[in-house]
Amino acid sequence: MSSIPDHLLSDIVEKLDVKSLVRFKSMNKEWQNYINNSNFIKQHLKNSLQYPTEFNTQLIFTSGSSLYLIDDVRSLSPRPVELALAPAFQHVSPPRLVGSSNGILCISSGFYQNNYCLLNPTNPTAVKILPFADNEISQHRYSEMCYISVASAFGYDEKNDDYKIVYVWYWKEDYDQVGLEGMIYSLRLGSWKRLDPPDVGAQWTNIGFGVLNNCLNFYANNHDVKMIISFNLHDEEWSQMDFPNLDEKYKVNNVFVLEGCISTLITVPERNCSDQQLWVMKEYGVTSSWTKLLIFPVESFEDLNVLFYSNRVNRYLLSLWVSDKNSCRLFWYDEVDGYIEDVKIQGDLKIHDIQMVIPSLVPIGCRRLKAPSRWEKIVGKTNMKSRARR
Template sequence: MIMMMKITHLPFDLITDILSRLPAKTVVLMKIICKSWRNLIDDYYFVNYHLEQSLATKTNLHYVVSTPKLYLQEYAHLEEPFEQNCPVLYSADFGSFDNPIELRHPFKNCKTPVWVIGSCRGLLLLRVDNGHLLLYNPTTQTYNVLPLLIVYQPTMSDALFDYGFGYDHVSRDYKCVRIFQSLYKEIWCPLCEVMVYSLRTNCWKRVVDVPCYFRSRGWGNGVLVNEMCHWVGTDSDDMYKHIVAFNFTDETFSCLPLPNALLNYQYEQFHGLHMEMLDGSLSLLANRYPHCDLWVMKEYGVAGSWTRMFTFETLDTINLERPIGYSSDKKKLLLKTSLFRLLCVDLETMEYTEVTFADWNRGLDPHVYVENLLMLDYAEFIDESHVRKKRGKRKNRRRRRRKNEN
């Protein structure tokens, strides 16, 4: 009689390998099987091993997009209700870009708009309208509130904020960079302040300024490629010169070349020049009516490696802004347009299909993230309901502790 071996009796290395290949949400459910599995899944080294496995195989990838959900709030001193935006986040995989699922994020019912401004190794960088920044893991539903930065903004100036989010493999630390640039129009004198946040130390510090003044196009959010954050912008004369890059390891700036075909064009000659990470490489969407060219830097940092991959027809009154990602079979490409719509383009027929979310046909801040098991420390959020929830959890822990002592 052959006895069936229980799965819990498998060699530990084999169990580790099997679990590391499963989606993070599935792995979390495996904690209930036995204590040894729970200890393994909660272990810091397994959490990172699982993440590195997903990044290496490009599996467990999803895209996240936010939509404005309107709700009404009565104010005693107003005769009519007042409209505000409530963030609703949707997530979907890269199989077909269909069936997005609404995320039950912990600040869903806050009374302040929340924007996704960066993504790195499964974590999202969010910006709240009142100036707060948050790190959020959509898989484990945990988050951290970054210390608030106060910036003096001089009058009679052209002030810009640019943000970037990345990971330093040397120190194994998640970092956020905020670039503040202000240009006195009367004397054309630039001011600059570059601050870097470290998740390991949970504090900001000032680093070297940018080597040149640039005005970023789009939302001022950096594009993470090769452990560096990138911005494409113009100089004071609205001329495209180069790409500004920030290295998260040594916290310094450098410049990368643009495609030679795009140099020396005035900004007005473009309907838009937008940069994004596509399949691990820097990419540019150059809108020049009636066409839109997709350029990809095949070899990082090499000007001659810029390659024009696709040419799309420009839609009426709609500019193509950002390539989000290929489908799993590389036959489709998800694009963001200037009217906050997401389009899925068939790369064989070049036909467009609109992506919708429940009863809303537009999406904001689309980003790619990978499922992971990283748990962020809970920090107080600006919404009072979350503060009360945290206090209730503390009371329950103290109550259980006293019960165990008795």
């Protein structure tokens, strides 16, 4: 290893998967200090986010009251690893995957999803329990006849260097919407505060997997309302975006983020067509940039979700909610020939909620930087050389 030039060694290590880096940390103190260095962690995360592949992604899913990790997305018969939940989240209610950002996973629990915790699956024993989101729901100020729905999203505010959770709830009484309220949590401040979300006249659903344009995104979808609601984490202001502008009526089946773009699956009921169209907003916030990519031959009443796209083999990893089995079916879809390969998870587990996560070494909470070791100095020199070459 000593014969490898320093800048080449640094470039190689930055592109290794997290699983290998965790093993290397146990080799000696020098490797541990190098891998734990904040500059290295940021650069490694930047590489992973810029080039997500089957080799540097993971799947997190819930089954019953348990949380599981699949670290080999390529396998058609993966063996999941159960992740330990904090005692406050055990046997309360099934955990819900709020979202992930920079490798940190946000989980909620409780009847109204008022309890939140953060964890990095790379080090699942390190869990941060957040303060309880105390509001009118938890204090039972509503009539028992009210229908209450909640939605929450989690993301990293790059401009403020802060992780935040937006928690929104609305209620209906006698089938009429009565109100909409919200709260936001700042990890940096360690507290919740009230929000005034816009009342769009429909139930909200969060769009998972991180942040786009420093905004968390939700969507509202019913017969009268179809829109995407964005919340700027820095300015804490709301804005709205439209779905594709088509000449015919269509149904929005799901909304998600795919390759850094807001994407949606729609069907056109008047065509008596059971296929689902995949549309992608190629320029954030620009309605005219919606582009139809392809059609999945899946019936519209099924809940389909796109988890990941592999540029290497031109395949989509999809999850499909099967109501009669009360579980998700997981499979790969080849966009070239339409070939489908099922993913059979070992252990006969029922998947209730599933998300793709890009693993990282980002710690939960703040960590004081240590004095730079020889490897950290190499990283600094390499970065300076790279900037000089540019």
